[in-house]
Amino acid sequence: MGGTASGKSCVGRVLESLGAERIDLDDVSREVLASDDACVEELVDAFGPEVALGGALFDEEGGRWVPCDGSWSVDRAALARAAFATSEGAARLEAVELPYIRERLADRLTAVSCASSRPATCVVEVPLLDRVEDLLPLADDVVWVRTGKDRRRALAEGRGMDGGDFDARVKGQPTDAYLEARATAVIDNDGDLATLERRAREWWDANGLEGGGDHGCS
Template structure:
């Protein structure tokens, strides 16, 4: 079974770039957002439970599709509501992710490394036992904001998104390894190479 690394980082930290660099080295990428979407597909038992808990109007009567934006508005309104959603969703996500990570058919040849991209690490603490290690990509908040604005995001949008994400302190506390992405592209690639050598031994 491949070595499994959970990859986390705040918005505009460079997490996606690190994922691409690792993919270039042969890692197989698994997006936890996609896993979440799969367990909430039309007609799934999880979707039915969520509709029962948060409102049948969340599901389009014609297509059976979930209104994710409205679910987020309701489920993240209070910590209690968030806990209710996670109690329904997380067991199914864990089961699905475990099946993916233990399946030999996830790629043509079994990879040496599987990278699971984790949008919000604090939402998936229950899944951490599935990982061999946790790699966190960090950068100063001001630099991340500058990068995001440079890509077309408004400063206000960045601030709102960043405020909803785990702090760097939280990420560092749960990390096995940390890559500081406060330099240029060459420095980031070198840091990824150092991590690869340390963890994969090559």
């Protein structure tokens, strides 16, 4: 777990390279926005037709929004602008999207557990732990990738995120105190990339986990 630009995805990829099954909730969110028509329709209803890629029209007879080009797709940039402009907008986005994300996560975890040759370890990258706290009993360990806010901001800006966008997102994320209280292990991200990768491998080894070869974090 960890907030925006904390390095949790890098740690997740290292653990994946060592043999873990990796599920990134940000990727699950993108899957939902790309393929779940019911979710997209709810988002258009909540934020307006501008968040639909290609636009949307309101069908007065049917009493619902319909996509202009015949299929639903989200304009992610427009949705981010609409949702993260205010705390109320961010809460509205979560209220719509989280049930779909949780359902898809449950499906993914079920598929992993039922596979004939499943990995011994499944790593779920969680950006907003407080939104899925009731799922914590399913986890053997809760690993926090701890990164200072100033460093996270610099990393986020380095990969193209607007500083104002970063600040707005972080404002709605769990505090360090909250994450520390729930973590069973901490991996500090206060050095270079190689150091973070090494610490991820050390956590893996310390827990006696087994898997495939190490390909690092690209």
